[in-house]
Amino acid sequence: MSFDIDFKKQFTGDGGRSFELAIRFCTEARRTVIYGPSGAGKSLTLQAIAGLLKPDEGTIRCGGQALFDSTARIDVPARGRGLGYLFQDYALFPHLNVRQNVGFGLRRGWLNPSRRHAAEAVDRWLQAFELEAVAGQRPHQLSGGQRQRTALARALVNEPRALLLDEPFSALDPALRTRMRDELDALLARIGIPMLMITHDPDDLTRFGEQQLLLQDGRIA
Amino acid sequence: MSEAWIPLLLSLKVAGWATGLNLVLGTAVGLLLARRRFPGRELLDSLLTLPMVLPPTVLGYYLLVVVGKRGWLGAWLNEHFGIQLIFTWQGAVVAATIVAFPLVMKSARTAFEGVEPQLENAGRVLGLGEAALFFRVTLPLAWRGVLAGVLLAFARALGEFGATLMVAGSIPGRTQTLSIAIYEAVQAGQDDEANALVLIVSITCVLVLVLASRLVGGSTRK
Secondary structure (H helix, E strand, O other): OEEEEEEEEEEHHHHHHHEEEEEEEEOOOOOEEEOOOOOOHHHHHHHHHHOOOOOOOOEEEOOOEEEOOOOEEEEEOOOHOOOEEEEOOOOEEEEEEEHHHHHHHOOOOOOOOEEEEEEEOHHHHHHHOOOOOOOOOOOOOOOOOHHHHHHHHHHHHOOEEEEEEEOOOOOOHHHHHHHHHHHHHHHHHHHHOOEEEEEEEEOHHHHOOOOOEEEEEHHHH | HHHHHHHHHHHHHHHHHHHHHHHHHHHHHHHHHHHHHOOHHHHHHHHHHHHHHHOOHHHHHHHHHHHHHHHHHHHHHHHHHHOOOOOOHHHHHHHHHHHHHHHHHHHHHHHHOOOOOHHHHHHHOOOOOHHHHHHHHHHHHHHHHHHHHHHHHHHHHHHOOHHHHHHHOOOOOOOOOOHHHHHHHHHHHOOOHHHHHHHHHHHHHHHHHHHHHHHHHHHHHH
C-alpha cells in the first residue's frame, strides 16, 4: 500500500490573490503524517486525494492504481476510490442516528438505511467502538468522543483500502484528545489499514508520523 | 351556492398543476443556483425573480407575446402539437406557474445553501452517486424550506388574477378561476356569491401560511 502523489492546482481568490498547490510526495509507510500550519493547503491536499477536489494536472496513485492522471484522462470519482475519510468536524449526518450513520455506506440506492438497520458489519463496529448504547441517538446528542468513534466506524464499515484523517483531534478538548489518540493508535495497530493524516499539532506528528512530511505554502518541503 | 364550487375546483386544478410543476422546476433551479458556480448566476436569479415584482399585467402581456397565436412559442406549439394556451385552463396554469415560480426557487436555494457541503462530500466518499446523494442527504436536510416555498407558491397560484385574466380570460366553467369569479361577482353586484368566494380564498391562504411558517420554524430548531 502506497501513495504516489504529484499534482498541481491553481486557486484564484477574490481580489486576484492566487495560491498554488504543488504537492509531490511518495510514501510506503503504514502511517504517514503531513504536518503544516493552517492555510498551507493540507485539507486541499487530502480532498484532492479523496477525489473531492480536481487537480489541474498531475497524477494521484494509491497502491499502484491511478486515481487521477491528467495525461491519461483518468479521474476516478470519490465514490469509487475506496478511501475512508475522517472529516475535521466529522460531518456526521444530522438527520440520521448513529446506527444509520455507520451503515450509510453499506446501503446502495436512493434510500437511507432504516433506523433499526441490521447488518453484521454495523453491529460489529458499533460494538468495537462501544456505541451500542447510543445507536439510536442523533449526532447532536453525542459527546465529542462518541462523535469521533461514530465517524470512524462509518468510514471503516466500508472496508477502505486506506484511511484519510483531517485534523482528527482538533475538535476535542485536551484531556479527551490524549485518550482518543491512544484509541486511534490501538485501533490502527489492530486493523492494519494504512493511514494518511494531516495535522498542525506536533503531538500528532510524533505519535503517528512513521513517515513525516512538512507542508508549507502549498508545497511539501 | 353550488356554482361557487366550479371556480373553486378550477382554481384548485390550476394551482395544483402550477404547484406540481414548480416543485420540480423551482427545486431544480434552486439547487443549481445553490450548488453550481457559473457566470451570470446572480443575473439568472434576478431574471427568474422578476415575475414576483413585475405587475401581473406586464407579465400577462409578455405571455401573450410569447405563447399567443402569433407568438413564437405559441405558433410553434399550435403548429406541431395543436396546443393552444390562450383562453384555456392550461394557459392559466402557465401564468400561475410563472408567477409562483420565484417563491419555490428562492426558498429552495436558501434551503440548499443551508446544507453543509461537507456532508455531501461525506456521502460521496462513502460511495454515493449524485442522485442518491440528493435524495439521501441534501433533500432530507432541506425539505422543510423547499416545502414551505411550495406551500407559498400554492397560495400565490390560487390567488393569481392579473396574468391569468390576460392569458386565459374569464370564461365561466373553463377559465374563470376563483379570483376572477370574485371580480366578476362584485362587478355584477352578486354580493352573496362574492362573500362566499372571498371567505374560501381567505381561509385557504391563512391555513397555507400557518403551515408554511410551522415548517420553516421547525427547520431552525435543533
